[in-house]
Amino acid sequence: MRKRSDWSVLGQDEVTLLASGQSSYSYSAGESLYSMGEAGDGVYCVCSGTVAIRRLDAEGNSVLLQLAYPGDSLGYEAVLTGEPHRCNAEALGPANVCHIRSQTVRALLDKNPNLGLQFLRRTAASLDDAQDKLVHHATLSNRAKLAHLLLILMDRYGRLTADGASTLHLPVSRRDLASMIGARHETVSRIIGRFETDGIAYFSGRSVRIPQVNALVEEIRPQLVG
Amino acid sequence: MRKRSDWSVLGQDEVTLLASGQSSYSYSAGESLYSMGEAGDGVYCVCSGTVAIRRLDAEGNSVLLQLAYPGDSLGYEAVLTGEPHRCNAEALGPANVCHIRSQTVRALLDKNPNLGLQFLRRTAASLDDAQDKLVHHATLSNRAKLAHLLLILMDRYGRLTADGASTLHLPVSRRDLASMIGARHETVSRIIGRFETDGIAYFSGRSVRIPQVNALVEEIRPQLVG
DNA sequence: GGAATACATTGACAAACGTCAAATTTTATT
DNA sequence: AATAAAATTTGACGTTTGTCAATGTATTCC
Known part of the structure; x- marks a missing residue:
């Protein structure tokens, strides 16, 4: 698992330090890893399951900003800036998550600057993703945005069936x-x-059947409606 | 200037290296620093003026994502990830910008890991900003978002007049x-x-007069309309 | 200085979207 | 299994927003 994560840049003795400073936890659906406003107490590393990163506004509206998957590290912003967490992190289903104490993280960053650069690359990727979403919010209809979101979710949760759907x-x-x-x-x-009357996607609870993925892609091009 | 920028973490001899590897350029309104798709050729540091960070979608729609001000560093994502620029950077008016070649940046990062952590903090702040915008796009009306944007621009471009406006x-x-x-x-x-008929803000070209700033703040609370 | 070009405002209309409310289904709890 | 709670769907309605088109206003470039 570590091999496919941000921690793969560490050397042998650093891995030993990491191992000594980490604990593993199991979360069940809906459980919170940390919440907005709390101080950062370390870095969380998803081993299995999916973790939702949310932000709430003043009126209590919840916005799901990001889904974190095995290999992803969470909560390092708070550790590095000293600021409180800006988001909630919540397990969407059963999940195993490692926790590396702030003290250990700082020691590792000190020993191996590549770890910091790795976090930087990861944060830059998140920023890129967020900015892409901003562009979509500014230019696409809700229908196109939903089609786009389904395509993204298909990458991780989709399965091809025998009939090409x-x-x-x-x-x-x-x-x-x-x-x-x-x-x-x-x-x-x-x-x-x-989507269902147009034959593009059929929903039943949380299951979705998409006869032709290409039909979803077509949806994204904005307002070419006559 | 350097004192108020990301480069303030550098030591004496590193500043010497920085000085030897930088060049200063003047841009006039509308000139491009770099464009989407180009390879990163170094880090740009705004010395004076304002630089707009934009992204274009497939249909050519331009979205202004960020305004960069003196002290801000730009374009380091491309240098660090090796990926092409994801945004355009364009001077909004006359601007002085320093340019530090990729090679020099990498040497400095190697000498002083704090520089990397500084970029990381800066990127984390940008990510936070982008996520806040996502929340606003998801929960506020356009009217509220414009009010919010005006308040943000006032912080940097606003002036108090004698009559309290x-x-x-x-x-x-x-x-x-x-x-x-x-x-x-x-x-x-x-x-x-x-806004003008409601007495909240009066526009004339690019000049805006806001009699009571509080009236703008009130606009942001979403749909408490009877 | 005047033509050409980009930028901004306004109107009319239709489509998309949010709000409120009710009905229905699903999930969780005892 | 029965009940309570939450999530989802649907309908009706009004508002907001986008689109198209026309007009007016700045800017820029010869």
């Missing part, structure tokens, strides 16, 4: 789906209804 | 304003019209 088990609720594209959940319900 | 010289066009809040420029024109 694809199926997908959604890791999140309709409400979360809605917050990810910046729409109300009622709007998402209606877009789903239209 | 504030004035503001916008650094960007209406189109850019629109792309920053994810709306069409026609919509921005109409919101501006409504």
Whole structure:
């Protein structure tokens, strides 16, 4: 697992230090790793399962900003800046997560500057992703954004069936789906209804069947409607 | 200038190395520092003026993602990841910008790991900013988002007048304003019209007069409309 | 200084979206 | 299994927003 994560840049003795300073925890669905406003107490590394990164606004609206998967490191911003966490992290299902104490993280960063550069590359990738979302929010319709989101989720949760169609088990609720594209959940319900009447995707609970992936791709090109 | 920038973490001899590897350039309004798709050729450091960071989508829509001010470093993501630039950088007015070649940047990062951590903190702040925008795009109306944007621009471009009002010289066009809040420029024109009939802000070209800043703050709380 | 070009405003209309409310289904709890 | 709670779907309605088109206003470039 470590080989496919940010910690792969560490040398042999550093791995020993890491091993001595980490603990492993099991979370069940809905459990919180950390919350907005708390001080950073270390870096969390997802070993299995999916972790949702959310932010709440002043009125209590929840926005799902990112899904974290095995190999991803979480919460290092708070450790490095000394600021409180800016997001909630919550297990979406059963998940195993390692925890490396702040003290150990700082020692490792001190020993091996490549770890810092690795975190920097990871943060830059997250920034790139967030900026792409901003562009989509500014230029795409909700329908196109939902189509795009389904395509992204297919990469990780999709399965090809024998007849050339694809199926997908959604890791999140309709409400979360809605917050990810910046729409109300009622709007998402209606877009789903239209996807079904248009034969583009069929939803049943969290299962989705997509006869032709290409039809989803077509949806993304914005307002070429006559 | 260097004292207030990311480079303030450097020691004496490193500053000497920096000085030997940098060049200073003057840009005039609209000139490009670098463009999407180009390889990173170094880090750009804004000395004076304002630089706009934009991204274009497949259809040519431009979204203004960020404004960079004196002390800000730009383009280091491309240097560190080896990937091409993901954004355009363009001077909004006359600007002085230093350029530090990739080779020098890498040498400095090698000598002083704190520089990398400094870039990491800066990137984390940008990510935080982008995620805040995502939350706003998901929860606020265009009117509220424009009010919020005006408040942010006031921090840097605002002046208090004798009668307790504030004035503001916008650094960007209406189109850019629109792309920053994810709306069409026609919509921005109409919101501006409504701000004027409601006595909240008066626009004349790029000059804005805001009689009571608090009135703008009130606009941000979403749909508490009867 | 005047033509050409880009930028901004306004109107009319239709489509998309949010809000409120009710009904239905799913999930969790006892 | 029964109940309670949460999530989802659907309908009706009004508002906001985008689109298209026309007009007016700045800027830029010869």
